[in-house]
Amino acid sequence: MYIGVDYYPEQWPRERWETDLQMMKELGINVIRIAEFGWSLMEPEEGTFDFTLYDEAIKRMHSYGFDVVLGTPTATPPAWLIEKYPEVLPVDDHGHVISFGARRHYTVNSEVYQLLSKRIVTEMAKRYGQHPAVIGWQVDNEYGHEKSDRSYGDIDQTAFQSWLKEKYDSLDALNERWGTVFWSQTYTRWSQIPVPRKVYQEHNPSLLLDFDRFCAEMYNRYNRMQVEVLRTFIPERQFITHNFVYTGLAQDQKEMAKDLDFISFDNYPVWGGLADPISPAAIARQHDLCRGTKNGKGYWVMEELSGAQGWSQIGYNPRPGHLKLWTYQAISRGAEAIVYFRWRAARYGTEQFCHGILDHDGKPRRKYDEVKEVIDSLSGFADEWIASDYKADVAFYHDPENEWAWQIQPHSDQFEYVKEYLRFYEPAHSLNTQANIIRDDEDLSRYKVVVVPIYFLTKKRFNDQLKDYVKNGGTVVFSYRTGVKDEDNVVTEETLPGDLAEMCGIEVPEYESLRADKSSHVNGQAGVLEGLSSDGEVWSDYIETTTADVLATYEDSWFQDKAAITKNNYGQGTVYYIGSGVESAMIRKLYTSIFQEAGVRSSETPEKVELVWRESSDQTYLAVLNHDVEESHKISLPEGEWSENSTGNSYSGELMIPRLGSMVLVKQK
Template identity: 65%
Template sequence: MYIGVDYYPEQWPKERWTEDVRLMKELGVNVVRLAEFGWQLMEPEEGVYDFSLYDEAIELLTKNGIQVVLGTPTATPPAWMIEKYPEILPVDQNGTVISFGARRHYTVNSEVYRDFSAKIVEKMAKRYGQHESIIGWQTDNEYGHEKSDRSYGNVDQKAFQTWLKEKYQTLDTLNEAWGTVFWSQTYTAWTQIPVPRKVFQEHNPSLLLDFDRFCADAYTSYNKLQTDLLRKHIRSEQWITHNFVYTGQAINQWDMAKDLDFISFDNYPVWGGLPEPIAPAAIAHQHDLCRSSKDGKGFWVMEELSGAQGWSSIGYLPRPGHIKLWTYQAIARGAEAIVYFRWRAARFGTEEFCHGVLDHDGKPKRKYREVKEVIDSLSVFGDDWIASEYKADVAVYYDVENAWAWGIQPQSNAFDYKHEFLRFYSPAHRMNALTDIVTKESNLDGYKVLVVPVYFLTDPLVNEKITRFAKDGGTVILSYRAGVKEQNNFVVEDTLPGALRELAGVEINEYESLQLGQNNSVEGVQGSVSGVNSVASIWCDLVEPTTAEVLAEYRSCFYEKTAAITKNKFGKGTVYYVGTALENEIMDALYADIFKDAGVTIMSSSGEEVEAVTRTAEDGSVFLSVVNHSTENKGSLTLPEGTWVDPVSEEVVKGELSLEPLAAHVFRSR
């Protein structure tokens, strides 16, 4: 297994490099990532290339048995390029050109920038593509991060118009697909079509969704430009990846992943001014996204937080034990390599308060010792743990285009797509049921439960898959606002939930959008939710059963006693409809009943802070990873039947497992 650090030799005197490498070897590091921000050093002036600094750093690392991942440096075009070719700069929605001075200051729609990118990538590939100790490549860095995914300049407008012409062929087809008769927006020439810069009201939602698709396709093709060039010159054993981040960008990770050998991502459970880490389920969901992007293939964490992070505002200091816990959590959910960010905190530049394994003084202290403990513990497993099989009972549907559609029309100021997705994902996480993220291209065979959260923008292929899954005996959980939109972002003409109406056995003839501070209430009237009360927020579908039975009702407003949760038999399966945003207690009660009936394997634990994941080794034995995310409270887990051994401590456990705060263990069945 690869365990490493992100290293920036260009930021330190060469006299320090030898000591850095000595400490890395002592730590047990076997890989480093280099060079993703080094364009100015590699090409100090146009057409003049100098790789001497990285040659020297790579030689020192590899001579000491440390292998290298190289990043292409295209996230940071140098100052000379901007001065001479300012047209590569991106433009925001207000028409303001984004200045040089940070990073990601380019638009992928600039042919000038693509040409420069191709040249530097090819020069790097020719120089290092046959190097035996360079094991792989990372393209660019965090595509689309920091709102760099969408650009609204003249070059982007021309590219958008070309993209639309290729998609629709004729203006008549586009005008019909967008409904441009509304507000007299009919286009009579391709050159009339804008990029969605600031307007007095709001742009056509169909245009906005296509613009997001266009932006994603532009980044996918830009990435393919790099991967194609690399593959021409690198040896077959060298792989190519990209380190994604999950901040709502117009990036289609699944499309881009087709051109990568595997994906990577940057795991920051806490950053900037956050007072505490994000919810354990939110971290787990990101790992599930990674694993699911290549049909279950393992991924790399190319940046794993090791110290307090921030630019002008510094975030929460990870507590003793967090490094091990987040490492174990990532590996349990599919990570095959962990690269800690960063080796040493920089003394200058925007990221000088992004703390690393070493702090500014370069001395090994607590975090260094913690990483050492993690690396030593992982050596006990060899590659057995990462090679074991992760097999989920529960599939959770995700479509990036659905997320974009919600971003365009959230309909309530209380709505946040990621939060609502997690509302329906988290009960499975709290019960330690194994989950996969599935998309429109996924095969649903073998899953017992399919969760389809806030399925606003529908797809006929997905509708058919959901229907067949239920008909064949699967259990489906639908939520409010299911079935509302068609692929062109038009509202469906059918009574809601549209194409899913018969499947759910309900009709939605009215609904209410609840804004911040507005609530209703719901009470369970049947089954496991009977007598359980919950605040209802964000949205209320007034659910009218046709063939479904009522499990919960609203308790206030004129629609008091109207159904809020229903259950419908469909074919050999069962379909649940949750018509509002509910609290954890009632959601957990509902999911407990669903999982019991569907035969989903769960593990009982004390609270949502305890997370357990099982994986099956080739010899049939089972790895059980258990972590307690709480920094203050002990936790417990009812272990699966049998005897479990901690290969690191050789401790034998069975029955009820007690967990200290921030405890992280891996057990193997015996």
């Protein structure tokens, strides 16, 4: 297994390098990522290349036995480039040019920038493609992050118009599918179509969605260009990856991943301005997204938080045990390598307060010792653990285009896409079910339950898959605002939930957006929900049943006869519809029944205790993770004798897991 650090030799005197490398060796790491922000050193002026610093740094790293991952430096175009070619700078939606002075200050639609990127990547690949220490490449850094996913300049507009012409072929087709007759927006020339800069009201939702698709595709092409350059000069033994972030950007990570050997991810459970880490389920969801990006293939965590993070605002300081806990959580969910960000906190620049394994004084203390404990604890079994299978009974559907559509029209000031997704993901996580996050390219028959949260923008292909899956005995759970839009971001003319109404056995003739300080009240009427009640946030679908059974209704003087949660038999399978943003406890109770009926393995544990299963031919691995910073918790172990590799201790029956405790138990089959 690879465990390493992100290191910036250009930020430290050469005489410090030996100290750092010696300390890294004593720590037990085996890989170092470098160079992703080093363009100005490699090409100090246009066409003049100087790799002296990185030659020496890689040579020293190699002498210590470290493997090296090189980042192409295109996330930070140097000052000379911007001075000479200011047209590469991106433009925001107000039409303002984004200045040089931070990072990610380029638009992928600039042909000049594409050529300059191609040249520096070519020179790097020719220089290090055959170096024995270099095992792989990270292209660029965090594509689209920090609002760099969308650019609205004249260059972007011309490229957008060309992309639309390629997609629609004719203006008549575009006008019809976008409905441009509305507000007299019919286009008679391609050059009339704008990029969606600020207007008095709001742009056509179909234009906005296609603009996001365009932005994602242009990044895919830019990434593909870099990959193709690298593959020309590097051997097969060197991999190519990219470190994604999953924050609702106009990026299609799954499509981009087709050009990569595997994907990487930057895992920051807490960041500047946050008083506490995000929830265990929120972290888990991001790892599940990583695993799903290449249909179950393992991934690298190219940046794993190792200290308090922040730029102008500094976030929560991870407590003793957090580094091991988040490392174990990542590996249990599919990570095959962990690279800690960063080795040492920078003394200057924007990231001065992104703390690392070492802080500004460069002395090893608690975090160094904790990383060493992690590395020592993984010795002897990590490779077998990583090679074992993560088997999922439940699938959660996620399509970035659906997320973009929600960003375009969030309906309520209370709506946040990730928060609402987690409303339906977290109860399954709390029951310790094994879940995958999928798109419409997977075989649904391998899953016992498919959950489709806030399925606003629908795809006919996936609708048909769902119908066949349920007819053949599958179970599907839908939530409010299902079936509203088609792939052009146009509202269906059918009664909601549109094309899915028959399989749900319901109609939604009326609904209501619940804004701040407004809520509904839902009462359970049948089955496992009988006697339960919950407030409903964000939204209320006032449901009328056709063939479905009513599980819960609204307590409302105007809509008390309307259903809030339903269950319908369709073919040999079952469809549930949750029409309001009810509380986690009610969804968890419903899931408990659904999973039991479908034969899904689940485990009751105290709040904040997470279990993750892995299987090999002869062993079962169980990661036990206590995210509680205050309390130890007792859990009931599955039947059998369990052992902990790092300590040799054996357990059966019950186990007390300390606060922020993390362990991997193994049982022979």
